[in-house]
Amino acid sequence: MITYLEAIRAAQAKALRDDPRVYIYGQDVGAFGGAFKATKNLASEFPGRVLDSPLSEDAIIGSAIGAALAGMRPIVEMQFADFSTVGFNQIVNHAATLFWRTGHSCPVTIRLPSGGTAGAGPFHSQSLEALYAHYPGLVVLTPATVEDAYAMLLEAVAIDDPVIFCEHKYLYYHLKAAELPSEAMPVGKARVARHGRDATIVSYSAMLHEALAAAEELATEGWEVEVVDLRSVKPLDTDTVLASVARTGRLLAVGESFPWGGVTSEVLARVAAEGFDLLDAPPRRLNARDTPVPYHPNLWGTHRPTAVTIAGEARSLLNF
Amino acid sequence: MPVPLEASANPPTNAPLMDRFRTGYRWMLLARMTEEKIASLYRTGKIVGGVFLGKGQEALSTAVGMSLRKGDYLAPLIRDQAARMAFGEPLLDTLRTYMGVRSGPMRGRDGNIHRGRPSEGVLAMISHLGAMVPALAGVLMAHRFQGIQNTIGATCIGDGGTSTGAFHEGLNLAAVERLPMVVVVANNQYAYSTPNTRQFVCNDLVDKALGYGIDGHSADGTCLQSCLEVLQLAADRARSGHGPQLVVASLLRLTGHGEHDDGSYIDPLLRKTPVGRDCLKLAEEKLLANSWATPAEIALWHSETQQQIEDSVAVTLREPLPDPAHEDWCALSNRHLAEG
Numbered sequence: 001m002i003t004y005l006e007a008i009r010a011a012q013a014k015a016l017r018d019d020p021r022v023y024i025y026g027q028d029v030g031a032f033g034g035a036f037k038a039t040k041n042l043a044s045e046f047p048g049r050v051l052d053s054p055l056s057e058d059a060i061i062g063s064a065i066g067a068a069l070a071g072m073r074p075i076v077e078m079q080f081a082d083f084s085t086v087g088f089n090q091i092v093n094h095a096a097t098l099f100w101r102t103g104h105s106c107p108v109t110i111r112l113p114s115g116g117t118a119g120a121g122p123f124h125s126q127s128l129e130a131l132y133a134h135y136p137g138l139v140v141l142t143p144a145t146v147e148d149a150y151a152m153l154l155e156a157v158a159i160d161d162p163v164i165f166c167e168h169k170y171l172y173y174h175l176k177a178a179e180l181p182s183e184a185m186p187v188g189k190a191r192v193a194r195h196g197r198d199a200t201i202v203s204y205s206a207m208l209h210e211a212l213a214a215a216e217e218l219a220t221e222g223w224e225v226e227v228v229d230l231r232s233v234k235p236l237d238t239d240t241v242l243a244s245v246a247r248t249g250r251l252l253a254v255g256e257s258f259p260w261g262g263v264t265s266e267v268l269a270r271v272a273a274e275g276f277d278l279l280d281a282p283p284r285r286l287n288a289r290d291t292p293v294p295y296h297p298n299l300w301g302t303h304r305p306t307a308v309t310i311a312g313e314a315r316s317l318l319n320f
Numbered sequence: 321m322p323v324p325l326e327a328s329a330n331p332p333t334n335a336p337l338m339d340r341f342r343t344g345y346r347w348m349l350l351a352r353m354t355e356e357k358i359a360s361l362y363r364t365g366k367i368v369g370g371v372f373l374g375k376g377q378e379a380l381s382t383a384v385g386m387s388l389r390k391g392d393y394l395a396p397l398i399r400d401q402a403a404r405m406a407f408g409e410p411l412l413d414t415l416r417t418y419m420g421v422r423s424g425p426m427r428g429r430d431g432n433i434h435r436g437r438p439s440e441g442v443l444a445m446i447s448h449l450g451a452m453v454p455a456l457a458g459v460l461m462a463h464r465f466q467g468i469q470n471t472i473g474a475t476c477i478g479d480g481g482t483s484t485g486a487f488h489e490g491l492n493l494a495a496v497e498r499l500p501m502v503v504v505v506a507n508n509q510y511a512y513s514t515p516n517t518r519q520f521v522c523n524d525l526v527d528k529a530l531g532y533g534i535d536g537h538s539a540d541g542t543c544l545q546s547c548l549e550v551l552q553l554a555a556d557r558a559r560s561g562h563g564p565q566l567v568v569a570s571l572l573r574l575t576g577h578g579e580h581d582d583g584s585y586i587d588p589l590l591r592k593t594p595v596g597r598d599c600l601k602l603a604e605e606k607l608l609a610n611s612w613a614t615p616a617e618i619a620l621w622h623s624e625t626q627q628q629i630e631d632s633v634a635v636t637l638r639e640p641l642p643d644p645a646h647e648d649w650c651a652l653s654n655r656h657l658a659e660g
């Protein structure tokens with residue numbers, strides 16, 4: 001069995017093996033193998049191509065931009081997604097604007113270990129996909145499966161534009177697959193993860209698994225809930241979402257990030273604008289609470305959506 | 321006939337000072353006169369956005385451009401008209417970008433000093449100061465990965481920019497990686513309106529080099545000879561494996577922050593100190609005093625430069641402006657991933 005984390009490591013090894021333009025740069029990614037071991041043994045397997053950086057998020061990303069302009073394909077690791085805000089300027093104002101401004105593409109892959117785990121607290125738990133998706137010029141990926149973590153990371157490196165790769169820390173060790181995929185759906189296509197006819201739950205990343213568990217629970221009550229995995233939040237595959245809502249007539253969008261704006265809002269706005277006549281009930285959204293992510297598991301467990309709260313929200317939707 | 325002014329024809333670094341000084345003066349002159357024309361176009365409404373000029377900084381900026389060779393990289397900042405030209409950026413790139421015409425490198429999508437041609441070694445600056453320091457470091461890391469040897473990079477910043485986190489992070493990273501990078505600080509005494517007394521308290525910005533474990537050099541930013549000599553030393557040391565080089569040049573911005581700003585906050589007493597001298601005037605005096613050029617020669621350089629600028633402006637004014645109906649509104653090079 002291979003874990004989500006091992007898939008990320010394997011994808012990086014393959015990228016390094018297949019493409020001499022690839023190098024990895026970030027804090028503790030070298031001999032230590034990364035805070036989560038996503039680059040374990042890569043420094044010794046690929047000497048001189050997996051480098052420890054100073055504690056300098058701006059310079060890590062800024063240097064990757066320069067290297068990409070000079071023909072490289074950098075993969076940079078932000079030790080936690082939360083810390084990418086220190087490099088935010090380089091991401092949104094520099095990497096994201098280069099192709100539009102100069103016609104020169106900027107192929108950097110920025111890995112963001114994202115999302116909450118018990119005890120991680122306000123600064124090691126955030127999900128920032130909405131922040132980056134807001135900016136033109138970026139591709140934002142949110143893999144929810146071992147297969148996607150592997151295939152989409154390889155595709156991220158191959159894409160000529162800057163890619164924000166939101167890998168979920170909660171899935172690192174829990175999620176397992178029998179083998180790595182030999183082929184995968186392309187970036188930009190959502191996937192129906194569970195078929196149903198009564199309602200559509202749209203989700204991504206770790207929340208997909210909470211949504212699937214909620215669907216399982218609702219099935220015991222006789223509801224057939226369809227679950228859509230967005231896979232990438234930018235581009236956002238509106239067609240697949242609309243097609244699902246056309247089948248079910250009901251929509252619940254679930255995300256782990258903060259409630260103001262964001263991916264769930266975008267999904268609802270698009271369905272309301274383009275598929276209003278498909279809806280049999282007001283669409284709903286469920287997100288984390290509007291506070292910083294709490295430290296203690298008792299608080300954290302109710303801060304973000306869970307299978308229980310998703311099922312409760314879905315019941316309200318189904319009974320409308 | 322004078323030698324045509326082409327970056328590819330810059331005298332080699334081991335050429336006699338007179339030759340390099342003469343060429344440097346002509347780049348300074350071209351930059352100054354180009355910017356005077358840009359200011360005039362701005363005042364007549366031909367340029368819509370901001371205009372940020374390098375008056376008083378041409379000696380330093382020219383020396384930066386002339387210290388580089390083909391294959392090197394330049395990450396200029398807002399007062400580097402001279403460095404750009406001396407490194408090979410065509411005059412038309414400047415005018416086309418300021419006018420926003422479709423034929424320019426930025427095609428009306430970005431303007432003025434944000435222009436660049438990354439594939440030709442000129443990075444396109446963003447407005448956030450310090451950001452280009454790590455970017456240039458990345459270019460030089462790429463060259464190391466690719467086995468490209470003997471190339472260096474130079475980037476410019478002001479006194480205010482040295483206070484940013486990006487400047488610190490970038491310079492420290494370059495020092496750790498021992499990259500062949502020259503970071504040039506034009507200490508022009510003001511960051512927009514903020515005087516140095518509100519910017520830093522170290523005695524001299526060049527002292528920062530010690531903290532980064534790199535070489536530091538001071539130059540008289542009003543003196544072309546000093547700038548040429550110091551930049552050449554810094555470039556040579558970077559090229560020969562001595563790691564990043566910090567150059568700090570003292571001078572005074574002889575204009576506002578931009579053309580919208582009259583610079584009334586600049587202490588008039590500063591203008592009377594050595595730092596407030598006009599580097600172009602000093603260079604001209606030196607040419608004549610050393611008999612490195614005749615008055616007639618200098619007059620000819622002026623008239624030829626003026627003609628070159630007028631011809632290029634005439635070309636640019638006839639070129640088509642961007643058209644929103646025909647604009648390609650796509651921010652990704654992978655079109656199929658764009659949301660549109």
